[in-house]
Amino acid sequence: MRRPTLEAVATRAGVSKSTVSRVVNGEPTVASDIRDLVMRAVNELGYVPNPAARSLVTRRTDSIAVIVSDPPAGLVSDDPMFSTVVRAAGREFEAAGKQVVLMLAGSDDARVRARQFVAARHVDAVMLVSMHGADPLPAALATTGVPLVSHGRPAFWGATPWVDNDNVGGAAQAVRHLLERGRRRIATISGPLDMSAAQDRLGAYREVLSETGRRSIVAIGDFTRISGAEAMAQLLEDDPALDAVFAANDLMAIGAMRALRRAGRRVPDDVAVVGFDDIEAALYTDPPLTTVRSPMGEQAAASARLLLGLLRGEDAAPVILPTQLVVRESS
Amino acid sequence: MRRPTLEAVATRAGVSKSTVSRVVNGEPTVASDIRDLVMRAVNELGYVPNPAARSLVTRRTDSIAVIVSDPPAGLVSDDPMFSTVVRAAGREFEAAGKQVVLMLAGSDDARVRARQFVAARHVDAVMLVSMHGADPLPAALATTGVPLVSHGRPAFWGATPWVDNDNVGGAAQAVRHLLERGRRRIATISGPLDMSAAQDRLGAYREVLSETGRRSIVAIGDFTRISGAEAMAQLLEDDPALDAVFAANDLMAIGAMRALRRAGRRVPDDVAVVGFDDIEAALYTDPPLTTVRSPMGEQAAASARLLLGLLRGEDAAPVILPTQLVVRESS
DNA sequence: GCTGATTCAGGGAGCGTTCCCACAAAACCG
DNA sequence: CGGTTTTGTGGGAACGCTCCCTGAATCAGC
Numbered sequence: 001m002r003r004p005t006l007e008a009v010a011t012r013a014g015v016s017k018s019t020v021s022r023v024v025n026g027e028p029t030v031a032s033d034i035r036d037l038v039m040r041a042v043n044e045l046g047y048v049p050n051p052a053a054r055s056l057v058t059r060r061t062d063s064i065a066v067i068v069s070d071p072p073a074g075l076v077s078d079d080p081m082f083s084t085v086v087r088a089a090g091r092e093f094e095a096a097g098k099q100v101v102l103m104l105a106g107s108d109d110a111r112v113r114a115r116q117f118v119a120a121r122h123v124d125a126v127m128l129v130s131m132h133g134a135d136p137l138p139a140a141l142a143t144t145g146v147p148l149v150s151h152g153r154p155a156f157w158g159a160t161p162w163v164d165n166d167n168v169g170g171a172a173q174a175v176r177h178l179l180e181r182g183r184r185r186i187a188t189i190s191g192p193l194d195m196s197a198a199q200d201r202l203g204a205y206r207e208v209l210s211e212t213g214r215r216s217i218v219a220i221g222d223f224t225r226i227s228g229a230e231a232m233a234q235l236l237e238d239d240p241a242l243d244a245v246f247a248a249n250d251l252m253a254i255g256a257m258r259a260l261r262r263a264g265r266r267v268p269d270d271v272a273v274v275g276f277d278d279i280e281a282a283l284y285t286d287p288p289l290t291t292v293r294s295p296m297g298e299q300a301a302a303s304a305r306l307l308l309g310l311l312r313g314e315d316a317a318p319v320i321l322p323t324q325l326v327v328r329e330s331s
Numbered sequence: 332m333r334r335p336t337l338e339a340v341a342t343r344a345g346v347s348k349s350t351v352s353r354v355v356n357g358e359p360t361v362a363s364d365i366r367d368l369v370m371r372a373v374n375e376l377g378y379v380p381n382p383a384a385r386s387l388v389t390r391r392t393d394s395i396a397v398i399v400s401d402p403p404a405g406l407v408s409d410d411p412m413f414s415t416v417v418r419a420a421g422r423e424f425e426a427a428g429k430q431v432v433l434m435l436a437g438s439d440d441a442r443v444r445a446r447q448f449v450a451a452r453h454v455d456a457v458m459l460v461s462m463h464g465a466d467p468l469p470a471a472l473a474t475t476g477v478p479l480v481s482h483g484r485p486a487f488w489g490a491t492p493w494v495d496n497d498n499v500g501g502a503a504q505a506v507r508h509l510l511e512r513g514r515r516r517i518a519t520i521s522g523p524l525d526m527s528a529a530q531d532r533l534g535a536y537r538e539v540l541s542e543t544g545r546r547s548i549v550a551i552g553d554f555t556r557i558s559g560a561e562a563m564a565q566l567l568e569d570d571p572a573l574d575a576v577f578a579a580n581d582l583m584a585i586g587a588m589r590a591l592r593r594a595g596r597r598v599p600d601d602v603a604v605v606g607f608d609d610i611e612a613a614l615y616t617d618p619p620l621t622t623v624r625s626p627m628g629e630q631a632a633a634s635a636r637l638l639l640g641l642l643r644g645e646d647a648a649p650v651i652l653p654t655q656l657v658v659r660e661s662s
Numbered sequence: 663g664c665t666g667a668t669t670c671a672g673g674g675a676g677c678g679t680t681c682c683c684a685c686a687a688a689a690c691c692g
Numbered sequence: 693c694g695g696t697t698t699t700g701t702g703g704g705a706a707c708g709c710t711c712c713c714t715g716a717a718t719c720a721g722c
Contacts, residue, residue: 003452005677005679006680015702016702016703017678017679017680017702017703017704018680018681018703019700019702021680021681025680029700030700030701031699031700031701034701046450048447048450049451049679050387050451050452050677050678051383051452051453051679052382052387052677053383053677053679054679055383055707056381056384056387056678056679056706056707056708057678057681057706058679058680058707059707066433080414082413082414082417083411083413083414087413090433090434090435091435094435094441099432099434099448099453100432100433100434101430101431101432101433102417102421102433103431104418104421104422104425113425116379119377119379120380121381122430225611225615254615258615261617281612284589286592286617336707336708337708337710338708338709346671346672347671347672347673348672348673349671349672349673349711350671350672352710352711353670353671360670362669365670380708380709381707381708381709383707383708383709384707384708384710385710387676387677387678387707387709387710388677388708388709388710388711389677389711
């Protein structure tokens with residue numbers, strides 16, 4: 001009960017393997033009557049090419065690894081991101097006829113396996129998502145010689161191209177907006193400082209404040225909702241008179257709003273809140289969250305396209321996508 | 332600059348290909364000194380087996396397709412689910428040494444490609460996620476003879492095993508809870524009726540109400556937040572005196588709470604709200620949402636394990652996981 | 663010491679493709 | 693109309709691995 005092979009189709013159609021191969025691969029150098037003959041045989045037998053055999057000789061697999069640094073457990077900080085990014089990239093790859101192999105590089109063990117997997121040329125290319133600064137994976141993958149792009153600028157990128165959104169510009173916009181609204185004691189909740197997005201957003205916050213001679217008030221979170229609430233509580237303790245907070249992502253902003261309410265502060269009357277990312281949930285908070293829209297889906301799609309270009313032999317330079325302030329009622 | 336092959340390792344170690352193959356595959360019938368010799372050669376050359384060549388002869392690929400019915404665009408209803416489910420299943424598969432190939436079966440085109448892909452035996456097995464009732468994919472995949480499980484009970488499942496949570500029991504619990512709280516006019520916001528989860532939840536709602544001689548008040552949503560708000564507005568128009576609503580998932584419940592607030596109703600004073608799923612966001616609504624916890628991650632992990640069992644030749648029966656009412660402040 | 667069983671390494675066929683090369687037939691050209 | 697190019701088809705050698713089979717060496721038993 002073996003599946004039909006090229007040979008079987010050839011016999012059935014009364015032609016050679018070579019001809020069938022040409023037809024199946026859509027080569028134009030086949031007479032149209034023979035092509036029809038072959039196509040009929042293909043359909044009658046239900047022939048489907050064996051990808052293993054094909055990739056053995058072509059050295060292509062037509063599949064691409066999407067490696068997501070997945071925290072061991074519990075930590076679901078980038079949930080909205082995971083879905084948006086994986087879907088957007090997946091759509092782009094599928095449209096190009098590439099299969100998506102998803103790898104969750106959570107544990108060290110998984111990281112080793114991922115590297116092995118890529119080294120074995122099980123995939124033609126790799127898209128890296130949300131690596132922390134200390135992550136050795138980008139460097140390890142670079143040595144395999146497999147085309148590689150990063151969704152988000154990695155801490156050390158060498159020759160790896162990446163696509164990121166304008167974290168610096170977006171954060172600066174957010175802080176300036178708070179200043180324009182007349183806020184004077186503006187705190188920030190930063191993301192983990194081993195991630196470049198967190199660094200950039202914090203840096204821009206500091207930059208804008210120091211330009212205007214104001215003092216930074218900083219707490220560090222880890223991009224989760226809970227950490228946002230904890231950081232907010234800390235900030236209130238550090239400076240009870242603060243009148244605004246810029247959270248480095250929306251999840252932390254949502255946590256912060258919750259902590260503010262619990263502390264009896266009104267948003268935005270007592271404390272204005274601005275987030276970053278514009279995830280769907282930002283629309284549904286009370287009050288709706290002012291935030292910086294980072295086009296995560298587009299960023300992922302752009303990363304995917306960059307990688308596909310690389311595979312076609314084009315060369316790739318880093319891309320920075322613009323962000324945009326979305327003013328709602330929390331500020 | 333070709334990567335080293337078995338042959339190269341064999342030459343280097345001064346043994347035959349067969350022996351190297353045995354060592355690489357961990358067969359015990361190799362003298363330990365020879366094994367060491369081979370291992371040294373493997374490490375020196377950086378040898379990694381070619382998976383295409385291997386799978387050509389073994390007829391295994393050690394990879395598993397996770398096919399998610401991805402709506403063409405915009406519709407991101409199952410966002411929290413996507414992340415949780417894909418991650419949980421992914422972890423399970425990776426722990427078993429299987430690769431995860433993610434396919435988004437959004438368009439018809441993508442569905443055809445998915446079927447082709449599976450028919451080509453590019454994967455050893457398939458896990459299906461969140462298919463709508465009318466979806467022809469489960470049936471199409473069943474004909475390929477590839478082991479298959481469904482995360483969630485499909486509309487027509489034939490011999491396909493599945494894992495689901497106890498939608499009927501959970502919904503009944505939710506409605507009884509509202510009755511116990513003294514609510515008398517209990518409406519529901521159902522999910523799309525081509526999904527079995529929506530059917531079950533609606534059915535249980537009707538069942539419990541009719542047992543107690545009460546009338547059903549139904550609006551249909553599509554499991555998105557927006558549709559929940561719209562359905563709620565509709566319900567308020569239909570029956571302004573309603574005092575409770577059971578939404579078939581949390582996203583719609585969140586939308587409903589928003590619509591209620593906009594209509595000037597207090598939750599839970601005027602209208603009690605209960606959701607379903609217990610996504611993370613349910614904790615952060617105002618007031619926090621009473622809901623039915625459905626263990627989505629566990630369900631996905633169970634589906635994955637069921638599939639892995641199938642691959643080991645065990646047989647698989649459908650599994651139903653218990654749900655649990657989580658009472659918070661919205662009811 | 664001889665036979666028969668056991669252990670372990672090597673040889674080589676085959677997995678299902680692609681793609682280079684050879685070659686026949688048709689088309690073109692002066 | 694002979695020679696040269698073009699067009700279309702077939703033959704068959706890889707690709708890198710697994711696994712069956714053969715056979716040499718070691719061991720056990722009497």
